[in-house]
Amino acid sequence: MYPDKFEYFTPDNIEGLEELLDKYKDDSKILAGGHSLIPLLKLRLTSIPYIIDISNIKDLSFVDCNNALEIGPMVRTGEVASNKIIGDKCKLLADAASKIADPQVRNMGTVGGDVCEADPRNDLPAVMLALNAEFEVTNSKEKRTVKAEDFFKDAYTTALESNDILTRIVIKNTENYYGKYYKYTTLSSDFAVFAIAINMSLNNNKTVKDIGIGLTNLNSTAVKPVEVENYLKNKKIDDKVAGEAFDLLLKSCDIEDDINGTAKNKEKILKNIFINGLKEIYEVL
Amino acid sequence: MMVNIKVNGREYKKDIEPRMLLVSFLRDELNLTGTHIGCDTSNCGACTVLMDGKSVKSCTVLAAQANNHEITTIESSDPKLDVIKQSFVEENGLQCGFCTPGMIMQTFYILENSEDADEEYIKKNLRGNLCRCTGYKSIIDSVKKAEERVKGEINVSK
Known part of the structure; x- marks a missing residue:
């Protein structure tokens, strides 16, 4: 299978990338690892006249930790899993990254690509929501920060404009937090039927100090169930509290019958995974 | 566009269309037909090659993305690959053989990146390679045998 014809650019700095995006606007698309874009091009579900490969831009590939954890968008997901x-x-992030697709895909796919593609089945959007991550977004005119909860608008739709570049992912909720990514898949696919990201910290008296939750493939885009987070704060987690949190969680979900099972059955599995996950993380902390 | 891609230690300069996939570059431009096109949708892993030592599915990589990078394919004469191939033969790690180039390249990647891969680790890392003959048991046995041999040789050379 061959993609439609396109012109191909490999800028080696951010200024060069900005210039190209300003010039070609909606006719252009950034290629990071390409593991969402190239399949779409091959199936001719999309056709893009100008493809801009950003893998030569060194400034987009870094992992730093000063006050917060800072990750460049071009870091491969395999590297995220093993860094x-x-x-x-x-x-939470390392765990989720290790559960994306398979080793070959992780060797090419990037953290920025996973986030910006915003496929509702992609794993990292929900993780970013659970982590309350912040995205540094740059274009030729300005640099701004977008919170994860304001970033994901709908399926395949983010707050990025056609000339915007994700240049940095900042995660502040790291010290004293513990989290895991609970991913439910069928054997024949590495995409999540659904998944839950949970990041938690505790007070000295064993009540929840802070909790972040993100949901994968349970709605048209990744969802952050803020009501559930607020409900769980300052509570000790037991079966009753977790059960009530799950009832609230369902309000953020849009579960339908599909090839992976009936809505009723999926809801049952989701409940088990959510409650056991909450309890597991609570006990580790 | 001109690309300069090193394949199995040899440099190739070619004028290609940007939309050419790496697997087509290997097969059609260089006649290295050992790398197979299976599903063509990055599921099956038959097209697995190493790019700068990391395994990738070459049906989902543009040849342009491999520009100025180093590719290793099943045709490589790396002695470790010979050991893996021999182990696959001895343990019957193939039936129809179509998935085998990908299986062997992913095994190569596993053995390059892990000191002692147990069965769990091998299974996890062969997740991206499908065998439609479903001969997974003997494939895993082949990987284990290759691993023992590779380790043995390292010990002997020490």
């Missing part, structure tokens, strides 16, 4: 700093500072 020592990320493994130390952010268990």
